[in-house]
Amino acid sequence: MKGNPIWEVFIRSKNGLEHRHVGSLHAEDAKMAMENARDVYTRRQEGVSIWVVESKHITASNPSESGEMFDPAKDKAYRHPTFYDLPDELEHI
């Protein structure tokens, strides 16, 4: 028998914060995944909101393409505030 699908679980620990990936579990459908996520991952008041998504629906970047994907951002220091030289005595900027 083939195993049941894997789901990824995302939890918002409190309002105002984003959902974060906390782990995975197995379930046959979304309803079951939601209930399992509640029972497995929120036993210690870890969350106020849950997202579940079947793992196969996630499209992931390929590590072998990390070079062209992420390295080009490395030398764009002008996107960061420290790139611009301003006098120290200047305030509120």
Add this chain to the structure above:
Amino acid sequence: MENKNKSLIDYLLILGDNSLILGHRLSELCGHGPSLETDIALTNISLDLFGQVRSYFQYAAELTGGDSTEDTIAMKRMDREYRHTWLVEQPNKDFAYVIGRQFLFDAFHLPLLEQLVNSKDEMIAAVAAKSIKESRYHLRFSSSWMERLGDGTQESHQRMQSAINDLYPFTYEFFEETETEKLIFEAGIGADLKVIESTYRQTVKDVFAKANLEIPTAPARKTDGKKGIHSEQLGFILAELQFMQRAYPNMTW
């Protein structure tokens, strides 16, 4: 005053013992469920129930006074002094039994708590207010599984129907009002079992329909759990539940 306390304590036992014995049955499953996820879920329910037991029994111990504690109430009564219904002591014959027993209890328990939140007794109202959320989730969980098993495969359908056929006749006992329940209801502390019964019937009807299950027509089993007359199961449950307190009396653990 003494009489009122006696009825109240008696009522707390009727409430608490259902949770105690069902929690015990569920706790037997920890480590033996059909999947890790269900194992964890059923243990959550068991823990919720034991939490309720502790609140009810701590209160009962306070009312009883003397050396009474939550543990002497849970573990040192004689078999005839336990006041739960027969349904909750039925064994974990298979997963369909576990789910069927849970669903039938939840369908009764939730409307019971919905009334007890308005109890004139502040302690009972407070416990009910906390428990009602737990119970709502239990009913959601057990209903989902009733549906899954009732609808799933031919085998699961047969097992679910057969579990229900065995268990359903025990549920009439919920609504047979004892003298204690009558007194406590009239005092504004307890619940109106007639109202609970109609909610219960509706829940059963709805969930059974979704789960392709037939409501058994077998007559009520003649049981008097709330009066302390139990099935042969209880002795075995108590042999484990009471073992330490009986074998090593009067010690601190």
Add this chain to the structure above:
Amino acid sequence: MKNIKDQEAAFQARIDAGEKIEPKDWMPEKYRKTHIRQISQHAHSEIVGMLPEGNWITRTPTLRRKVGLLAKVQDEAGHGLYLYSAAETLGISRDELFHQLHTGKAKYSSIFNYPTMTWADIGAIGWLVDGAAIINQVMLTRTSFGPYARAMVRICKEESFHQRQGYEIMLTLCQGTPEQKAMAQDALNRWWWPSLMMFGPRDEESPNTEQSVKWKIKRKTNDELRQQFIDITVPQAEVLGITIPDPDLKWNEERQHYDFGEINWDEFWQVVEGNGPCNKERLQARNDAWNNGAWVRNAARAHAEKRAEQKKVAEAI
């Protein structure tokens, strides 16, 4: 295409630099296989470990102990689940891993093949077995494989109450009646040596240690960890006022460590080979749970498929 030697060297350089390896990254086949084996053994240990303690849930002496133990054993199911999930990122299914466990192909920690006879055993397991496990697990929070390290972080966070619970049980027994204290001593007598065996064979008989250190599955050797455990635990036994069953145990001022007696390695290998007191019962219990649950899992599958089909039909209309 770089040759495999270069790839392996680059891979090792990443680990040496403290980088984590993630599931989709290139990895040597041996790294993958070793991790599947190690993580799944760890997961199996959590799941089998539920059994000896679960044995006492219905017999706890108080309600407070009941909820504590129930929550602890439940945590172990959760920890097994986290670890199976981590192993699954390496391309093996949980069902396959279960199959390896059920057929006796996979190993799990031998400690769980000993029986829990008395209530004090629950205290001793929490104190000693969880204590020994924590030493390993804290080390593993910094291991090189990301999903394993993350699972360990979560597990360590949750497990911090387990050892305290065990020690509190022991402490209560030791402060109780002479009968209770004797029960605690008896439990220590039976669990001490198997706990030391949890760290595995002596370094000279542990051929994989060097590779494991390179991949940060290990940061210390078996013998180093065992010594660390003994050094931590001896003073804890003194607080309890019970005696560790080792006549050779004594403080070595020069080494700044406790010296201890010879472990019965014959017993160790016997239990590993499946001839421990409860090996058969543990495997049987796991097989029963799995086999009895088959129709339940099938039903959930069938129901989900029917619902999906109905949804498709409804959307088509």
